[in-house]
Amino acid sequence: MLLSNCLKRGPFTGLRGLKRAKPIVSCARRSASSAVKGQLSKTKRSNIALVYGAAAGIAGIATLASFDKLWSDANIKDNAEATVNVDSSVSPFPTKLGPPELPLSTEYMLLGYGFRSVTFLSFRVYALGIYIADQDRHLIPDVLDSKFMSTAFIDTDSSKTHSDNVKAALDDPSKSSVLIGNVLDSGARMLAKLTPVRNTDFNHLRDGFVRTILNHPEAKDNQEKLSTGLAKLKEAFTEKGKVAKDDDLLVELQANGGLQFSYYNRKKDQVVAMGHVDEPLVGKYLFSQYMSGPKPLSPSTKESVATHIAAMV
Known part of the structure; x- marks a missing residue:
């Protein structure tokens, strides 16, 4: 599954972004599992790893942004x-x-x-x-x-x-x-x-x-x-x-x-x-x-x- 297919759920901002990023991580995991079962080439497995990493990174950024908003006095x-x-x-x-x-x-x-x-x-x-x-x-x-x-x-x-x-x-x-x-x-x-x-x-x-x-x-x-x-x-x-x-x-x-x-x-x-x-x-x-x-x-x-x-x- 391509990165563009896994990332169709954006945008990824705040708590809502964190919720939307979770399905992307699951999507990437399923893609990785399919890659193993189908004995894909090393190149394809590397691409899927990049998808998983990108999705996890997005979720991490969304989490940090959420905590920043929750703790900021400017959040009025x-x-x-x-x-x-x-x-x-x-x-x-x-x-x-x-x-x-x-x-x-x-x-x-x-x-x-x-x-x-x-x-x-x-x-x-x-x-x-x-x-x-x-x-x-x-x-x-x-x-x-x-x-x-x-x-x-x-x-x-x-x-x-x-x-x-x-x-x-x-x-x-x-x-x-x-x-x-x-x-x-x-x-x-x-x-x-x-x-x-x-x-x-x-x-x-x-x-x-x-x-x-x-x-x-x-x-x-x-x-x-x-x-x-x-x-x-x-x-x-x-x-x-x-x-x-x-x-x-x-x-x-x-x-x-x-x-x-x-x-x-x-x-x-x-x-x-x-x-x-x-x-x-x-x-x-x-x-x-x-x-x-x-x-x-x-x-x-x-x-x-x-x-x-x-x-x-």
């Missing part, structure tokens, strides 16, 4: 138009979220996604999605136009497109804070969806929000306002106890800068509206830490948001 793929797979251990994230299924003020579209990791322990804590109100998407190109870039004293490269310059600024630790800060100041409504990849509790999530906000570069200059706002944030966590893996905590940044917290219990299929925070700095600093700055809470989410914003301007 769009599963379909309606959902994206952010982390294999939790449910896919919808690309659209809104009422009446959830206690949100409007419909939101996915802007970027990634995960939060605890570096020193080397494990992921939760998957994170950042959404923007569908009606406010126009604010991104409106705010981040060429005039804004020049008046904000952000250096641009005349040889690059506006989109490329915006992406470069969003990749910069200090410039990204300026760009994202102005988008948030424009009144753009945002939504953060946090889905734990392991069991946790409300106190842990609440304390994480407080630390994130206090770590914002401008937090020290606004301690009085933040102190009042963070006290309200702690009160907003009306739910107590455990938060199971794959449940959702939703944080809506409203047009007036206030934050609304909601919780979705996946096992019970139940949504609970929690408390509200009025202080605008709390919401601004929280979402700024998700999408910009020198030490973003989730670098993968920051990069995803930057890529999508650059494509919108």
Whole structure:
């Protein structure tokens, strides 16, 4: 049997390629067996050995490729138009979220996604999605136009497109804070969806929000306002106890800068509206830490948001 006959099942990529390569190895083995029984010439036996070797090599490459994809942090793929797979251990994230299924003020579209990791322990804590109100998407190109870039004293490269310059600024630790800060100041409504990849509790999530906000570069200059706002944030966590893996905590940044917290219990299929925070700095600093700055809470989410914003301007 010729090599071309054994290789008709391609292509050979990823796990699917590994499955398709297995029949080729079997095909080559049958060919080798026929060669022995028919006492083929040494030349023909050599050709069949080459077929077997090529098929085995393809299977090996497919295996290595599969393991590379399984272990790579970059393996965040769009599963379909309606959902994206952010982390294999939790449910896919919808690309659209809104009422009446959830206690949100409007419909939101996915802007970027990634995960939060605890570096020193080397494990992921939760998957994170950042959404923007569908009606406010126009604010991104409106705010981040060429005039804004020049008046904000952000250096641009005349040889690059506006989109490329915006992406470069969003990749910069200090410039990204300026760009994202102005988008948030424009009144753009945002939504953060946090889905734990392991069991946790409300106190842990609440304390994480407080630390994130206090770590914002401008937090020290606004301690009085933040102190009042963070006290309200702690009160907003009306739910107590455990938060199971794959449940959702939703944080809506409203047009007036206030934050609304909601919780979705996946096992019970139940949504609970929690408390509200009025202080605008709390919401601004929280979402700024998700999408910009020198030490973003989730670098993968920051990069995803930057890529999508650059494509919108």
